[in-house]
Amino acid sequence: MSAIRPLCVAALGLFVCVPAVLSQIPRDPTPVVSKTSPEDVATGKKLYEATCSRCHGLDAGGSDGPSLQGAPERLGDEAMGGIIRGGIPGTGMNGFGSLSAEETGQVIGYLRTLGHTADTEIAKGDVTKGKSVYEASGCAGCHIISGEGGGVGPELTRVGAMRGPSYLRTALLTPGTNLPQEAGAMERGRFTQFLFVHVVTKDGHSVDGTRVSEDSFTIEIKDATGHFHAFNKLDVQRIEKIPGKSVMPSFKDTLSAPQLDDLVAYLASLKGAQ
Numbered sequence: 001m002s003a004i005r006p007l008c009v010a011a012l013g014l015f016v017c018v019p020a021v022l023s024q025i026p027r028d029p030t031p032v033v034s035k036t037s038p039e040d041v042a043t044g045k046k047l048y049e050a051t052c053s054r055c056h057g058l059d060a061g062g063s064d065g066p067s068l069q070g071a072p073e074r075l076g077d078e079a080m081g082g083i084i085r086g087g088i089p090g091t092g093m094n095g096f097g098s099l100s101a102e103e104t105g106q107v108i109g110y111l112r113t114l115g116h117t118a119d120t121e122i123a124k125g126d127v128t129k130g131k132s133v134y135e136a137s138g139c140a141g142c143h144i145i146s147g148e149g150g151g152v153g154p155e156l157t158r159v160g161a162m163r164g165p166s167y168l169r170t171a172l173l174t175p176g177t178n179l180p181q182e183a184g185a186m187e188r189g190r191f192t193q194f195l196f197v198h199v200v201t202k203d204g205h206s207v208d209g210t211r212v213s214e215d216s217f218t219i220e221i222k223d224a225t226g227h228f229h230a231f232n233k234l235d236v237q238r239i240e241k242i243p244g245k246s247v248m249p250s251f252k253d254t255l256s257a258p259q260l261d262d263l264v265a266y267l268a269s270l271k272g273a274q
Contacts, residue, residue, distance in 0.1 A: 030102070031077075032077050032078055032081030032101050032104050032105050032108070033105050034072060034077050034108040034109040034112055035102065035105040035106045035108075035109040036109040036112060037109075040105070040109050041109050041113055044103075044105075044106035044107045044108070044109050044110030044111075047099070047106060047107050048060070048110050048111070051096055052068070052107070056068050059114060060111055060114050065093070066161075067162055067163070067164070069114050071111065072108050072112050077105065080108050080111075081101070081104045084096055084108070085097050085099055085104055122165070123165040123168075123261070123268040124261050125258070125261030125262035125264055125265030125266070126261075126265060127266050127269045128266075129262040129266075130262035130264070130265045130267070133255065133259050133263045134263060137251070142226075143155065143156045145270060146272075151226060152224060152226045152247070153194075153247075156267065157272050158270060158272035159267055159270050160268040160270040160271045161270075163267075164268070165268045168267045168268060172250070172251045172255075172263065172264065173251065173252045174250060175248040175249070175250060176196060176244045176248075177243075177244055179192050179194050192211075194211075195210060196208070196210060196211075196241070196243075196244075196245040196246055197209060197210065197221045197240065197242070198242060199219070199221065199229070199236055199238070200236065200237045200239075200240075201231075201235070202235065207223060207229050208221075208223060208247065209223035209224065209247060210222055210246075210247055212228065217232060217233055217234070218230060218231065218232055219231050219233060219239060224247040251263070
């Protein structure tokens, strides 16, 4: 499965588009039912690793894409099968229509055997204190939670449902690493989201920001204030793409260890409407 836009990122309501997905699936008369025999689970594991693990992690606990642990239990076989085979329109989640109903059921059966890492991994900080750290650190200027905040960075309304505490801690300490990727968003290959770009125009003016879109002739970036800048590549002096750098600052040297624990605990508590 390809990475879901996050998420990750811009909108973390992973499965809000289920009805639209189900209407677009190449209909196989065979209903999708999870296959849970040892043989089916073994086959499902191989299918998952070949098609889904790069974006969702070997244990389905999340990587470029969100965690899928517990998804079959929450959604049911039919809806889960619809997403696997039909994708989610308007996101980086592409469907795998080549999978038969039986193969899809085997993948779902395998997912049902996995633990719930994001749910069971314990954040050791204080949620209430973490919310205060979030507010005092100016995080709301770039991130939206439940409709409030800025849109420079990814939405965080359901980040705790999608990411475990260890992932969140890494994102706070080294925000430019382990960036999510989206398949099919560029003319060729995979599109790294939130990639830091430095552009120098022919008159020497420079602009830094995260890449929003790019093709062979143009590139658009969004700076740290949320303003968009579009460039024709023939009209600029230099374009530098800098993996590992981010418009989001690292909290490594600005928060104490207890404050970092509290902030992680607060983010891990954000699971959206229950």
